[in-house]
Amino acid sequence: MFKKVLIANRGEVACRIARACRGLGVQSVAIYSEADRESLHVRMADEAICVGPPSNAESYLNMPNVLMAAVVTGSEAVHPGYGYFSEQEQFADALQMIGVRFIGPGPDAIALMGDKAAARAAAASAGCPMVPGSEGVVQNDDEAMRVADRLGYPVIIKASAGGGGRGIRKADSQEDLPIQFRIARQEAEAGFGSGDLYIEKFIENSRHVEVQIIADTFGNCVSLGERECSIQNLRHQKMVEEAPFALLSEESRREMGDAAVRLAKSAGYVNAGTVEFLMDEDGQFYFIEMNTRLQVEHPVTEEVTGIDIVQTMLRVAAGEELPFSQDDVRLEGHAIEARITAQDPDRQFAPSCGTITRWDPPEAPHVRLDTHVFPGFEVTPYYDPLIAKLIVKGKDRAEAVDRLRSALDEFHVEGPQTTLPFLRRLVRDDRFVAGRLNTGFVPSFLSEARSDDGA
Numbered sequence: 001m002f003k004k005v006l007i008a009n010r011g012e013v014a015c016r017i018a019r020a021c022r023g024l025g026v027q028s029v030a031i032y033s034e035a036d037r038e039s040l041h042v043r044m045a046d047e048a049i050c051v052g053p054p055s056n057a058e059s060y061l062n063m064p065n066v067l068m069a070a071v072v073t074g075s076e077a078v079h080p081g082y083g084y085f086s087e088q089e090q091f092a093d094a095l096q097m098i099g100v101r102f103i104g105p106g107p108d109a110i111a112l113m114g115d116k117a118a119a120r121a122a123a124a125s126a127g128c129p130m131v132p133g134s135e136g137v138v139q140n141d142d143e144a145m146r147v148a149d150r151l152g153y154p155v156i157i158k159a160s161a162g163g164g165g166r167g168i169r170k171a172d173s174q175e176d177l178p179i180q181f182r183i184a185r186q187e188a189e190a191g192f193g194s195g196d197l198y199i200e201k202f203i204e205n206s207r208h209v210e211v212q213i214i215a216d217t218f219g220n221c222v223s224l225g226e227r228e229c230s231i232q233n234l235r236h237q238k239m240v241e242e243a244p245f246a247l248l249s250e251e252s253r254r255e256m257g258d259a260a261v262r263l264a265k266s267a268g269y270v271n272a273g274t275v276e277f278l279m280d281e282d283g284q285f286y287f288i289e290m291n292t293r294l295q296v297e298h299p300v301t302e303e304v305t306g307i308d309i310v311q312t313m314l315r316v317a318a319g320e321e322l323p324f325s326q327d328d329v330r331l332e333g334h335a336i337e338a339r340i341t342a343q344d345p346d347r348q349f350a351p352s353c354g355t356i357t358r359w360d361p362p363e364a365p366h367v368r369l370d371t372h373v374f375p376g377f378e379v380t381p382y383y384d385p386l387i388a389k390l391i392v393k394g395k396d397r398a399e400a401v402d403r404l405r406s407a408l409d410e411f412h413v414e415g416p417q418t419t420l421p422f423l424r425r426l427v428r429d430d431r432f433v434a435g436r437l438n439t440g441f442v443p444s445f446l447s448e449a450r451s452d453d454g455a
């Protein structure tokens with residue numbers, strides 16, 4: 001095992017990784033920006049090093065500084081967490097050149113899956129069921145029109161280099177298509193430095209179901225089961241996630257797991273990754289993308305499998321064989337995660353900053369809180385608004401929903417506005433309680449709430 005690992009991230013995930021290191025007897029090194037000097041991840045790590053001023057570009061995304069931090073601290077490996085450098089093959093490449101291990105897949109797999117149009121081709125070759133769509137990148141309006149006419153409306157236009165819900169536009173009709181195509185291109189260029197777009201058929205009333213896999217360097221690749229993440233905001237960002245997907249048959253579970261493992265193997269994939277699918281109303285599933293990193297919602301999988309995913313990532317990166325086989329993976333009970341962000345539900349989820357003056361999280365059996373926040377913590381405008389992930393477990397979904405409701409009711413935060421009031425309403429909705437979900441649920445929930453207010 002490594003002696004020392006640098007954590008190239010901040011916030012709850014940096015704390016999560018520091019804890020995993022400690023559990024393995026590995027020394028951890030935190031990096032921090034000038035705005036994060038007092039942060040919990042800095043205190044939790046064995047060492048800490050400042051990498052620059054508050055803005056992400058000058059600190060957490062300052063590649064020379066982060067690489068230098070790994071070198072001067074004598075770190076043998078770097079865990080990138082999610083976001084930041086986690087899906088940048090240049091970073092994995094640069095680490096390779098300076099002889100520091102990247103805790104994640106190789107640069108080639110990152111590059112392949114990071115190009116979502118190319119990833120579609122790889123998934124199709126690996127025998128994954130695919131959403132009907134364009135073959136690769138669509139060059140111009142004319143081609144977009146031809147593809148969309150063939151697929152039938154509505155269609156969805158996506159940035160090939162996109163992620164985090166950005167660079168995605170739905171087009172409902174021929175008239176709408178050129179407008180959305182132009183907006184998507186602008187967003188893609190601004191957000192990802194590439195205007196490459198591809199088109200898929202829009203799957204109506206679909207659920208987002210994803211498979212967590214992990215592979216070692218000995219050719220073993222195991223599925224850790226699925227998560228359902230259909231509770232997404234208007235910008236396709238996940239808000240609530242659960243494991244397993246309560247309505248999935250054993251047969252579909254096996255098929256999805258097999259498809260995900262086949263894709264990972266065909267890409268020579270090593271370490272943790274997630275293969276994302278959409279499931280239509282008939283239960284047919286289709287590949288949409290692969291994320292080559294630890295995901296925000298990994299805790300729900302940990303809760304139902306009993307496997308520490310972050311520790312397993314370190315083991316695999318250090319050259320150990322996976323300590324379990326597919327037959328060892330058993331899904332037990334049901335887990336739900338709610339993301340608590342410093343955003344104001346009453347103002348279209350606009351970021352809300354300021355000092356946390358009250359922080360009373362729930363403390364109850366079967367409740368896990370992954371957070372970096374404490375009383376007196378200042379939420380700044382520089383970073384992702386995620387302040388905590390509340391994870392509950394029950395013997396089945398109904399028990400997990402009950403526990404989530406109680407835990408949210410007991411959670412008191414003052415200072416910035418948070419999504420807690422929104423989540424409390426959400427978990428009382430009949431459709432949520434019954435598990436009748438799809439990716440259009442939050443948008444309709446919000447518009448119903450608005451018309452109730454107006455009444």
Ligand code: ADP
Binds near residue numbers: 084291295296297
């Ligand atoms: P995951 O696929 O792990 O669930 P998401 O899809 O929510 O993660 O987000 C993908 C990436 O985008 C993450 O690395 C996260 O840091 C970033 N991200 C998520 N939500 C936001 C947001 N509201 N603003 C900016 N970045 C975000």
Ligand code: ADP
Binds near residue numbers: 162166168203288
């Ligand atoms: P990102 O890289 O931003 O995570 P994804 O390709 O994973 O983008 O898509 C994000 C979300 O957008 C999905 O979870 C789903 O809600 C919606 N979406 C993506 N593709 C489709 C599609 N073909 N039909 C309907 N909804 C889609």
Ligand code: MG
Binds near residue numbers: 276
């Ligand atoms: Mg996605």
